[in-house]
Amino acid sequence: MNPNPEHQSTRRDFLKTTGAAAAALGFPTIIPASALGQGDKPAPSNRIVMGGIGLGNMGSGDLGNFLNNPLVQYVAVCEVRGNVLNERKNQVDGKNGNKDCKAYVDFRELLAREDIDAVHIATPDHWHAIQIIEACRAGKDVFCQKPETRTLREGKLVVEAARRYGRVVSGGSQRVLEDYRKLVNPCWSGELGPIKSINVAVGPLSQQCNLPPENCPADMNWEMWLGPAPWAPYNSKRCDGNFGTGGGSWRSYSDYSGGGMTDWGAHHFGGATFAVDVRELQPAEVTLNDEGGKKWISFKYPNGIELTHNRPGRGNMQVEGTPGEKREAKKIPEYAAKGGIGADFLECVKTRGKPFRDIELAVNTVVVCHLGIIAYTLGRSLKWDAAKQQFTGDDEANRFIDQARREPWQL
Amino acid sequence: MSEQLDKAIEALKTYDWGIDPNVIRPIDEAIITTHADAAARKDLETRLIAVLKTEAPQAAKGAVCRALKTIGTAAAVPALAPLLADEKLSHMARFALERIPAPDVGQALCNALPKVAAKLKIGIITSLGARREATAVAPLQALLADSDPAIAAAAAHALGDIRSLEAAKALVVAKPGAGTKDAIADASMACAETLLTAGNKGAAKATYEKVLASTPSKAAKDAATRGLQACAK
Numbered sequence: 001m002n003p004n005p006e007h008q009s010t011r012r013d014f015l016k017t018t019g020a021a022a023a024a025l026g027f028p029t030i031i032p033a034s035a036l037g038q039g040d041k042p043a044p045s046n047r048i049v050m051g052g053i054g055l056g057n058m059g060s061g062d063l064g065n066f067l068n069n070p071l072v073q074y075v076a077v078c079e080v081r082g083n084v085l086n087e088r089k090n091q092v093d094g095k096n097g098n099k100d101c102k103a104y105v106d107f108r109e110l111l112a113r114e115d116i117d118a119v120h121i122a123t124p125d126h127w128h129a130i131q132i133i134e135a136c137r138a139g140k141d142v143f144c145q146k147p148e149t150r151t152l153r154e155g156k157l158v159v160e161a162a163r164r165y166g167r168v169v170s171g172g173s174q175r176v177l178e179d180y181r182k183l184v185n186p187c188w189s190g191e192l193g194p195i196k197s198i199n200v201a202v203g204p205l206s207q208q209c210n211l212p213p214e215n216c217p218a219d220m221n222w223e224m225w226l227g228p229a230p231w232a233p234y235n236s237k238r239c240d241g242n243f244g245t246g247g248g249s250w251r252s253y254s255d256y257s258g259g260g261m262t263d264w265g266a267h268h269f270g271g272a273t274f275a276v277d278v279r280e281l282q283p284a285e286v287t288l289n290d291e292g293g294k295k296w297i298s299f300k301y302p303n304g305i306e307l308t309h310n311r312p313g314r315g316n317m318q319v320e321g322t323p324g325e326k327r328e329a330k331k332i333p334e335y336a337a338k339g340g341i342g343a344d345f346l347e348c349v350k351t352r353g354k355p356f357r358d359i360e361l362a363v364n365t366v367v368v369c370h371l372g373i374i375a376y377t378l379g380r381s382l383k384w385d386a387a388k389q390q391f392t393g394d395d396e397a398n399r400f401i402d403q404a405r406r407e408p409w410q411l
Numbered sequence: 412m413s414e415q416l417d418k419a420i421e422a423l424k425t426y427d428w429g430i431d432p433n434v435i436r437p438i439d440e441a442i443i444t445t446h447a448d449a450a451a452r453k454d455l456e457t458r459l460i461a462v463l464k465t466e467a468p469q470a471a472k473g474a475v476c477r478a479l480k481t482i483g484t485a486a487a488v489p490a491l492a493p494l495l496a497d498e499k500l501s502h503m504a505r506f507a508l509e510r511i512p513a514p515d516v517g518q519a520l521c522n523a524l525p526k527v528a529a530k531l532k533i534g535i536i537t538s539l540g541a542r543r544e545a546t547a548v549a550p551l552q553a554l555l556a557d558s559d560p561a562i563a564a565a566a567a568h569a570l571g572d573i574r575s576l577e578a579a580k581a582l583v584v585a586k587p588g589a590g591t592k593d594a595i596a597d598a599s600m601a602c603a604e605t606l607l608t609a610g611n612k613g614a615a616k617a618t619y620e621k622v623l624a625s626t627p628s629k630a631a632k633d634a635a636t637r638g639l640q641a642c643a644k
Binding site for chain 1: 426428429430431432443446470473474477480481482499501502503505506508509510511512530531533534537538540541561565568569572593597600601604628629630631633634637638
C-alpha cells in the first residue's frame with residue numbers, strides 16, 4: 001500500500017501497461033503470484049514501501065520484523081558500516097528473490113526516493129531527531145527506535161515536524177504496552193484506587209568518552225557515524241552497538257546517549273507513565289533528594305501524580321495506589337493491529353491514525369529521562385514549564401535544553 | 412577540592428585523546444559546587460578561558476568548551492570567537508557559545524560569518540537559529556541568496572528557528588531556487604505556525620500561500636494546504 005495516490009496509480013499503470021505490451025507482442029502474460037498478492041500478502045502496489053536507516057543491533061531486528069510483514073515491500077537499506085550494509089542488502093534480496101534492494105551510506109539519498117513510503121530508524125541516539133525530521137520533510141512515515149531524542153529541544157521539533165507534514169511517526173518501545181500488563185491492568189481498572197506514585201529503578205547516566213584513537217576500518221564511514229556529535233577519533237568501543245551502558249558502547253557515552261537513564265529508561269519510564277496514565281503530560285517539578293548520600297528524584301506531574309527514580313525502599317515499577325478508594329475503570333489503549341508495535345505502526349500508515357507510541361507520547365517519556373539527567377548533573381531540583389519548554393528560574397539549566405550540532409548538521 | 416581543581420586545570424595542558432577523563436572531573440564537580448558562589452565561578456571561568464589561549468590539545472580545548480557551555484559568560488566570548496574559524500574547534504566553540512545567554516555571542520557569531528569556510532558557516536548559521544538571534548535576521552536574509560544552496564538552505568532553516576515576524580517576512584520575499592525551495596517552505600511554515608498560534612491569521616495565510624506558489628515538493632505542498640485549512644478555521 002502506498003498512501004500516496006500518485007504512487008499507486010503509477011505502479012498499477014505499470015502492471016497494466018506491461019501486461020498489455022506483452023499481449024501485443026504475443027507473449028503469454030505470466031504475472032507471478034507474488035506480484036498479484038497471495039493469501040494475506042497484498043499485491044506490491046498495495047504494500048507499504050519501506051527502507052531502513054541504521055541496521056545494527058536494534059535496526060537488524062526491526063528490519064527482520066518489517067521485511068517479513070506481508071504488508072511491506074522492503075526496497076532500501078542504509079548503514080555506515082560497509083560489512084553490515086552488505087549483509088542487510090543480501091538479507092533483503094534473499095527475501096525478495098531479486099537483487100533490487102538499494103544500499104546507501106547516506107540516509108539523505110534514501111529519503112530522496114519518491115517511491116518509499118516509510119522508514120524505520122535505529123541509528124545511535126544522537127542521530128534520531130535529525131533523521132526523523134528529514135524523513136517527515138521528505139514525506140515519509142517513521143518508526144524510530146527509542147529514545148527518540150537526545151535533547152529536550154529535539155522533542156519539540158520532532159513533534160512539530162510530524163504534525164506539520166501529517167506523518168505517522170511512532171516511537172519504538174515495544175515494552176511500554178507489552179511488558180507491563182500486570183501493572184497496567186490494575187491501574188486502569190481502578191483496582192488500585194487513585195494512583196499516588198510509581199517508582200522506576202534504572203541507570204546509570206552516560207559519561208564523557210575520551211578513548212584513544214584506533215585505525216578506522218576501511219569500510220566504516222566515521223564522519224557519517226559521528227554526524228552531529230563532537231568530532232572524536234575512531235575507537236571501536238566508542239561506536240559499539242552492544243546494549244551495555246557501563247563503558248565500551250556508544251550507549252555509555254554522553255555525546256551519543258543518555259546511558260541507561262534514556263536507554264532502559266525509555267522503556268521503564270514509558271511503562272510507568274502509561275500505567276499511571278500521565279503519558280500525555282510532562283512533569284512540572286523535578287526534586288533531587290539525598291538520603292544518606294543516596295540521590296533519587298521525584299518528578300511531580302501537574303495532576304499531582306508522583307513518578308520517582310531510584311527511590312530508596314521502592315522497587316522498579318512499584319505503584320502506590322489508594323486501596324479501598326473507588327476510581328472508575330478506563331479503557332486501556334491498545335495497538336491498532338495484532339503483531340506488536342511494528343504492526344501497529346503499519347496499520348496506522350494505512351489508516352493515517354495515531355500509533356500507540358505516537359511521537360508526542362514517546363517524547364513525553366524521553367523528556368522525563370532528560371529532566372532527570374539534567375537534575376542529577378547539576379545536583380539540584382528544577383521546575384519545568386512544559387508549555388514554554390524551558391526551566392523556570394534557572395538560566396543555567398536552560399543551557400542543557402540543547403547542544404550545538406557539528407556542521408553541517410542542523411535540525 | 413581546590414587542590415583537586417588545580418590538578419585538573421593543570422592536566423588540561425596535556426589532556427589528549429586516550430587520557431582518563433577522571434583527571435579533569437574535578438572541573439565538573441566545581442561547576443556544581445560553585446553554583447551559588449559568584450566569585451568562585453568567575454575564577455573558574457577565568458582559568459578555563461586561559462586554557463583556550465594556550466597550545467593545549469584539541470581534546471583539552473573541547474573539554475573547556477563543554478564546561479563553558481554551562482558556566483560561560485560574556486567574558487568567555489573573546490576567547491571563543493576566534494575558534495569559530497578553526498576547522499577543528501569551530502563546533503566546540505559553538506558548543507559553548509550557542510548556550511551562553513549573552514548578547515555579545517550573537518554579535519560574535521554574525522561577525523564570524525563572512526570570515527569562515529562554507530561548512531563552518533553553516534554551523535554558525537545553525538547556532539544563530541538555535542539561539543533565535545533576532546539581530547541575525549538581516550544577515551541571514553542576505554544568505555538566502557547565497558550561491559551555495561547548502562548555505563542558503565541553512566539560512567532558511569535558521570530563520571525558521573527564529574520564527575519572528577521579521578524572519579517570516581524575510582522568507583516570504585525570498586526567491587526559492589531548486590536547492591532551497593523546500594528549506595524555505597519548511598522554515599516559512601514553522602513561522603506560519605507561530606503566527607497562527609499568536610492569532611495573526613492574515614500573515615500565516617499569506618505565508619502558506621507563498622509556499623504553495625513556490626511549487627514545492629509534494630510533502631511541503633500537502634503541509635501548506637493543511638496550514639491554509641487551519642487558517643480558515
